[in-house]
Amino acid sequence: MTGADLAKLNVGGTNYVTTHDTLRESVYLTTLIDGEWDEQTSDEIFIDRDGFLFRFILLYLRTGDFEIERCYLKSLKNEADFYGIPALSNKIDKIMDTKEEVLYQLLTEEQFNSSTNHTIDPFLLPSYIGRVKAIPFQLISSISCLRKVYHCPREIFVHKESYRCGYKCNRFPVSSDYQAHTYEDVKLYLVRFNTSGDV
Structure with a gap:
């Protein structure tokens, strides 16, 4: 793996490092790493979103699953919609529709x-x-x-x-x-x- 294969992200002040392949399921992130967003002037891509919730976005992109407290589900769905990950958004919908006893x-x-x-x-x-x-x-x-x-x-x-x-x-x-x-x-x-x- 070369340095060119790595994506350095700064999400709301929190730094993440991952591979380009990990980000491919996200429409928004794919656009960024393919260099179609000209506003980036350094090798680190800044995204003005919630750095805490991005941890679960990245976890899903890496493993296809995630684990988060129920009170954060609505906010995580908003992040999934922003990043263009419909499969994650649909999964959150199913969890939110499940009756909690x-x-x-x-x-x-x-x-x-x-x-x-x-x-x-x-x-x-x-x-x-x-x-x-x-x-x-x-x-x-x-x-x-x-x-x-x-x-x-x-x-x-x-x-x-x-x-x-x-x-x-x-x-x-x-x-x-x-x-x-x-x-x-x-x-x-x-x-x-x-x-x-x-x-």
Whole structure:
């Protein structure tokens, strides 16, 4: 590959380097690299468009696919139309037409950690928002609270509620310091699930 095969692009202040062949699916970019735009005076082509979104344009041109948060889809479609990439524009239309079903749920710390396949440091929680990819969910918030815990007088593990103990456990002789209920600190996580698979 020679230097002539490379295209140096400055999109809204963000620099990209790729090959001419990668850009061929775009009508607009093909016109630029073929030298039909006489306004360019250097080897770097400046395009006054969104530099962040161009990353996904280039990703699509390289791989035929892309991954982006749903809130950026409309803006990305505008960029696809500008660059003359109808296949990408049509793909975005199909994604936007897909109904998004959202479910919110409170998870215990154990459930949350098993879902993400690793333990998360509470001080790092904000940096994890929207970045957990093991399953399609987004962390919204975490809260600390007190949970009432029942203690079976016979110490039967599965008896976690007084009504499950039954007649025999409730009649079981206990010491004077026995407390049927105590409270413990727990952390709960509010998460947002997308059944469509997009976060």
